[in-house]
Amino acid sequence: MNDTITQLEGDLAADFYHYESLLPDEERKILLKARALMREEVKPLVNDNWAKGEFPVELIEKFRGSGLAALSYDGYGEHQPAVSHLLGGMMAMELSRTDSSVATFFGVHNGLAFYSIHHGGSQEQRDRWLPQMATMDKIGAFALTEPLGGSDVAGGMRTTARRDGDTWVLNGAKKWIGNATFADYVVVWARDVDDNHVKGFVVEKGTPGFVPEKIEGKIALRIVQNAEITLTDVRVPETNRLQNINSFRDVAEILRMTRSGVAWQSLGLMIGAYELALDYARERIAFGRPIAKFQMVQDLLVKSLGNITACWGMLVQLARLQDAGIFRDEQSALAKGFVSSRMREVVAWSREIFGGNGILLGYDIARFFADSEALYSYEGTREMQTLIVGKSITGQSAFV
Structure with missing residues (x-):
């Protein structure tokens, strides 16, 4: 990582503490490539496909040439060796910042399915399936x-x-x-x-x-x-049959790794919602002035930015623990439970800023508001994450 923290051209409005500057230049280029892909190829399609409940399969061809799959896996994909967990997390954040459905598609393919084979398969099985999954020729x-x-x-x-x-x-x-x-x-x-x-x-x-x-x-x-x-x-x-999977304990190892990815997706969703609300507040005129000048609107925006900044800091440290090979299940669980809860707050506050327009799909925020409910629940509810962390800190299991 960079030794100094600097403000970079193209920083997100939500990156108030310049977390992206912690990425090495080469890794930040990959992140910016994903940002451009999501802005130019994905964003124009999402509302129509969300309304129809369809996946834009034509995007898979765009993804195939992007080199965005298998980023975190040494020996597979375009980037070898594997990139840092910090970039892997920020990539999940970036995808979800535009659309959580597309981020989930990647999370299932690149996280749950790919890692299951990478972690649980023999070398022959990895060589048989993963190269085609890394290029996204197989999903x-x-x-x-x-x-x-x-x-x-x-x-x-x-x-x-x-x-x-x-x-x-x-x-x-x-x-x-x-x-x-x-x-x-x-x-x-x-x-x-x-x-x-x-x-x-x-x-x-x-x-x-x-x-x-x-x-x-x-x-x-x-x-x-x-x-x-x-x-x-x-x-x-x-x-x-995956040769290195012998019990549910091995499955739990996979979930430990991917649960942190859902936390990053939750961060991305709240960033996307905050950005929409900030832009809307600057442009929406009420009582003869932009609503961004209203104290209560600024209060909602600042509380949202505080949640985003705190969650980003938690996830940066979690990524460092992953890169060091010392992170634990309860650390992943705390991140997923905490960040997804803060996401729910930010998305609700952001929708509130839109008033009645907040329930119209054309303003995007309604999609973020609805999608947040799925991220809040999947890969383990907040209650389940609480029990995992609670057992760790007390030494007592409260599982029924």
Whole structure:
């Protein structure tokens, strides 16, 4: 990281303490490349696709040539060795600053699915699947959550796996699985009926008995193609079982890594909402003057900026702990729970500044307001993060 902190040309209005200056020049160039891509290619499409509940598949071709996938993985993707966790986090922030659905698409593909194979697969499996995922020629998904269970999936997983010679037979159901309607590789988690331990399987698109159906009627992250999956006697070869996954403890390691990414996405969403509110306050005229001159509007903006700045500082230090290889699950949990809660406040205050216009999709803020509810819940609710941190600081488990 840079030894000195300087204000950089193109700093975000929300980067009040110049956190981006902590990135080395080469890494900041990558961040600015993503910022331009989101502004020029993604932003013009999001409201229409959000309203229709469709994913703009034409964007995948744009993403393929961007080099934005597999940034954090040594030996894969355009950038080798892997970039810092600080850049990886700021990339998630940048994507969510424009649209959290697109950030979630990347988080599922590049975080949950890619890291599951990178962390849980053998070298042969990594070499087989990850190069095509790094170029985004193949898209991944991650199937853990089930229709009858959310945070209790560790002890209550109903999807089963039964060994039958050189194959495994999977039966059960999954829900809320992002990217699953079009993904090429879906990492499915199932309980082995013989030893009762959770194992991971890469189910390839078109496998008989594997049926993903799009979930309709969402009011948040409408661009994300969430699916409910039914698995009926799905036969998967032993070569597609992730060889280094032996229990739910290994799955928890994956969630520990990706949970911090959701915290960064939450930061990006609140930055995007704050920027929209700030611009609107400068332009909206009421009682003969811009509403930015009103004390109560400035109060909302300053409180929002305080939340953003505090959360950014927390996440910068978390990234440093990740880069040092010493960060813990409870640190990731605290970040996700705290930042997503502050995000909810900022988005509500930002929508308030828009008044009646705040419920119109054309002003963007309504999309941010709705999408924040999904980020607040997924990858573990605030209550679950609280119990993880509470156990760490007290030494006593309050889990039921």
